[in-house]
Amino acid sequence: MLPFYFRPLRLLALLGLATACAPTYQLGLRPAQPTGLFAEGREQAQAVADSVEVRLSFVCYEPTRVVFEAEYRNPTRRALVVDPAAFQYQASRLPTPALAPGQKAKRPKPLPGAEVTAAVAAASMALPLPPLPPREVAAFDPEPEIIALRERAERAARKAARIDWFGVALTVASVATDVASIGKNETRAQYEGRAAIRDAAVTYSVVSAATKIEHAVAAEVMQQRAAMLQDYALRKVTLAPGDQVRGYLYFPRYDAADGLVVKAPVGSTAASLEFAQTRRRR
Structure with a gap:
């Protein structure tokens, strides 16, 4: 007999098999x-x-x-x-x-x-x-949905176009630390701190750009849905x-x-x- 902690797995496997065989x-x-x-x-x-x-x-x-x-x-x-x-x-x-x-x-x-x-x-x-x-x-x-889709599309478009001031500040800080280090003998701790700021700025920039793209795509999809309802819905x-x-x-x-x-x-x-x-x- 299977131990009690294997029984749920067996039940799940049997359920999956039954579902797979269902028409x-x-x-x-x-x-x-x-x-x-x-x-x-x-x-x-x-x-x-x-x-x-x-x-x-x-x-x-x-x-x-x-x-x-x-x-x-x-x-x-x-x-x-x-x-x-x-x-x-x-x-x-x-x-x-x-x-x-x-x-x-x-x-x-x-x-x-x-x-x-x-x-x-x-x-x-x-x-x-x-x-x-x-x-x-x-x-x-369709009228409330058309209005809601347009409003949501406008909000998403504004988010896509918004300047990410935190990302700008992080990039400026990274550049400033790199410039300040020119011609100086850094300790290992100083180098690792500067590298951490640079990596954080790059990572944040990538994530921020991806988020802006998501907002832009969502705005386009909602605009198209609103336009389709406006043109084709009764x-x-x-x-x-x-x-x-x-x-x-x-x-x-x-x-x-x-x-x-x-x-x-x-x-x-x-x-x-x-x-x-x-x-x-x-």
């Missing part, structure tokens, strides 16, 4: 019912509410978000306010197949390429199935009669759902657009 899945979203409508290769779900046509297509998954593209067409004679913050989705899940009396649950082994439900995928990976969101999940409002707009608008919608991801019903606001009502979330065994 992986590729997530996707598509309209629950085929529509034959496409935008840039993406199939669109379609709904009409109060004579206003709404189309929605899945764009991509981000690490914490799912991105749709919404399209509004207003054929009516009245103006319509489109607000991305008023979008919501409701998550649903297909039921887990019931077991016969006395039958034990077995760990599923889907074949590569097979599409499975959230329950089957979780069971095949020996993972618990999280509960569904208790209420509708709201889309992100933003609050008044849609005149006969006009149309399209833009990206950002929702929190919820991978453990089999279906999403997106509620698109249309005046005082809403259009429902249904999507199936699929998992294909890799």
